[in-house]
Amino acid sequence: MGNSPYSSLGLGELYSDAFTGSSGMGQSGVSTANSFEINNLNPALWVRNKFTTLDFGVVGQYKKIESGSARQTNGGGNLGYVALSFPVASRWTLGVSIKPYSFTDFSNKSSKIIAGTPIYADYYNSGKGGINKVSITNAVQIGKYLSLGLESSYIFGNVRKASEAAIGDGTDYLASVNDRTTYNDIAFKGGAALRIPIKKNNKLNLNVGGAYSLGTRINAVNTVSFELTQSSFPVIEPDTLVNKRNGSVKLPAQYQVGFSFEWPYKLTLSADYSHESWTDYRSFGSSDPKNGLSDVDRMHLGVEYTPRFGSLSYFDNVRYRAGFSTGNTPYVVKENNIKDTNFSLGFTFPMGRGYQNFVSLSFIGGQRGVMGTGMIRERYGKVALGLTLRESWFQKQKID
Template identity: 35%
Template sequence: MLRIYTRISRVLFASLLATAATSPVVLAQGLGSSPYSALGIGELYPTGNVTNIGMGGIGISNSSPFYLNLQNPALLGSRPPYTVFEVGLLGESRTLSQNVSNQTQVQRNFGGNLGYLALAFPASSRWSMSLSLRPYTYVNYSLTQYNVLPGNSSVVEYNYSGRGGLNKGAFATGYRLFKNIFVGAEAAFLFGNVTNSSDARIIVNQLGVGSPDTRVNRLSRANYSDVVWKLGAAWRPKLSNEWTLNLGATYDPTTRVKGSETNIYQQTTLAGADLGTADTLRYNATGKTTLPQQMNFGVSIERSNRLLIGVDVGFQQWGKYKTINNQSGGLVDGMNVAAGVEYTPKPTSNKYSDLITYRAGFQYNKLPYEIQGAQINDINGSLGLSLPVGAYFVNRITLSFVGGQRGVLTGTQVREQYVRIALGFSLTDRWFRKPVID
């Protein structure tokens, strides 16, 4: 059994390294094309690690000695005095569908990216800190639309595309204030850029050969860089020798993020040749984007690292989002509800199968996107497991799977059906320990 386990662990670790070496780990590359990423600052990445993803994304009140908690900084104070390093990879297969002229148009795509790099270490028996780097949002879309000019039979072609996103480098700290009360804070540096382009032309020659058609192009590039904050608190009273109640909350205050924007108009031929000098409307014009406040609450109950059941609720005031030039972003307030369960058969056993951790979860999101007066919903379910590896089985390889849908096939809505795969590796060790010589 030991030889089989050793061989399996080596294969899994080699697979992890191969995946990390060949995956597109440049930050802000996105998880595939999505028209909804054109809105606001882009599509938000999952805030939890691979462990949280496997149980509905819950993580406001629950923590574990084997994994990091990236959602509530206060829970760093509940960690044992061990150093843990984690890396997560994300991949997503997405199917887009829309009713156009009574026909269903379908498009499929796939994307993958580095989910996060994180390191946590103890400062004392009741105080821990962490460093992390992860993508925060991504923008990846390409759309084409045709309209007929009013009072004219001419057809106008519009093309819209966008690339980029924001990244987040964070320092967090958590402290055990009293026996079961924890407080924490996170300071994060947001940085990145988003490029949106659009063009329009009146179709004169359908073949486009020798056509006098011209395109009117608009290019907009926004750069962002500023510090944002998060506060967290948790209360973990013991209900009995085995059972613990966990309560947690986080608060992201309204933040004005510094940025600059450049807008350029240009006329070109269909082949892309310039027709005249570009018209620069704004060049590195500075401003501030308003990111709204967010509040999250969680409650869970756990039994001695064996069973955990929890629920998280979050509220986001995206209706108050403003662009760099202080214009409304056209978003609405969002909210989310998540429930999850985690089970380890016998965490104190020496039998390998008893140490495997299983997870399941459910999530319902009211997204900040509104199409023709209807707010877009996202509903998904998840499954996950963690395999202990290494000496004393304190390290973990974690797999999580999420399947869900956002939007419906009514009106002009785009329905997205997706399958997300997350792979994480967690390494735990005691650092800064003085050697003892007998």
């Protein structure tokens, strides 16, 4: 996803649980879903998918990073998600998915004089890697209005960080410390959604929903090694400072709640609030409550409009979206909390026979951080592309 200085903190930069459709609505939608696409913000909403549905998404990003007089532009892309849901029974839907959870990708350089000498040393810090999540989701309908869901996930991945110092006296000495941490464990997320009819004949619904991710400790294995080279040749044998030390990382609890007004197949207005308790995060082998991270509180607002569902005109069946999201991030730099604000637009285009399949596009633009001494500002643009394929599987054939 490109150079991200903030990904050096905590577990790296976090991916949103929102699929392409929700991304175009300010990452809102924990209370509302339709039968066309999978809504991954709330496990309880998977039950709205009455067809076997395959959702696939990719995401790309371009951004400008500024710190003082330094400027950098870069971009990147990654798999956003792959998800499959199918109805096991009329009131029970089962789903599986895989998506990134977080990524680490940063590189920076600084130069300082070695104490007591006139010689400069160049210091390099870099990190690569990420954590992924494979999930099984069960969603059930309870009565007419209430649905419940549970997402059970296996989290896995690794992150590699390196700190290097090169002496600038012509000797080409390079000292390197390499750190690799591998993660794996299980995590759970529950959700509930309530759809309350306000007008008869399904003309207007009030939706209320929420999702809660349990705080958990995930297993981690850490290895640290040291190397000293001259002109790329080892001066001494590489030394393993820490060899496969077992530990854990504490992930915080997270929740998102919201409500929406839904005129079915016409208009949806949604508002969500999300909270992530990153002050509870504990890094590998640390019980220090001063982890340099802060709690995250965000507001998400979104609207979706369909001009005339079922019309013979193609563009009357296109779904149009807009959204807004604002709040802080987990990152704290020089005792300043880093805030993030973004706007989004989205479209879903029907395709195929009977318009049963869809292509979705979402555009997100925003800013994270501000300019100042020792601060970093990122202005970014993201594009999310999703493909939804639906099929009526597991249905008994009938002859009239």
